[in-house]
Amino acid sequence: MTDPVTTLTAFVIAKFAFKKFFESGVGKLGEKFTETALTKMDELRQKIWDKLRGNPRAEKALQETEKGSEEDLQRLAIYLEDEMKDDPEFAAEIRAIAHEININRVQDNSSQTQNIYGGKGYQTKMGDNNTNQFGDTHNYYGTPPQP
Template identity: 60%
Template structure:
């Protein structure tokens, strides 16, 4: 699992963990996550901060991010990626917390449509990244056919 870690994944994790330091993100976090999710975000932040603060370069990048410098987020992500690749247990812990955060998302950008044609109803749901779910419901009036 550790070999699957990419810079993009580390950037996404860092963005969630340090998002509270960017003015435009502060109010939006409360809209996108449950209270439990917000606590998990803080846990992720504390876990990453504790681990990276031993490295002087990473510590400087952390300080810059905590002062609202979004450009420093990329540097933090690089340090995070290095540590995650070097320590599989840390990587597993961080990914577990990130997964738990994702479970507590409130945001739902899907749309749902139902089409009725005679005795058949087709229901479709379109979600993020254009994922689709399709369902078919048949309504019988009287005794359903055996078979």
């Protein structure tokens, strides 16, 4: 089985570090992550800044990412990936921080209910992202029931 810490890519790590610059408000981010995760995001971002400082192109990507540029976030991930390849100790350290952020997400405590009325299934999810799904396709294994 693959260790989840070693499978975190540079892009995912960069996205965690700069997530607050892409959310509509800090309050929204606080609904999705615990206080520990938010603190770790700041720590991760600072470590990335410290590592990439001195590379003018990387610094420009960092600055633009902090302004909310998705394109520069992807460019930043490339610089970060290069540094991670060159410095395995740094890579392990920031992967561990990103893993801590990931495990400190707020759990989805919403509920989902499915009701069948006259052969149609109505599925409703109550919570953060409310969704309603309606359907009438049924798969039968064996002989289908006779009307």
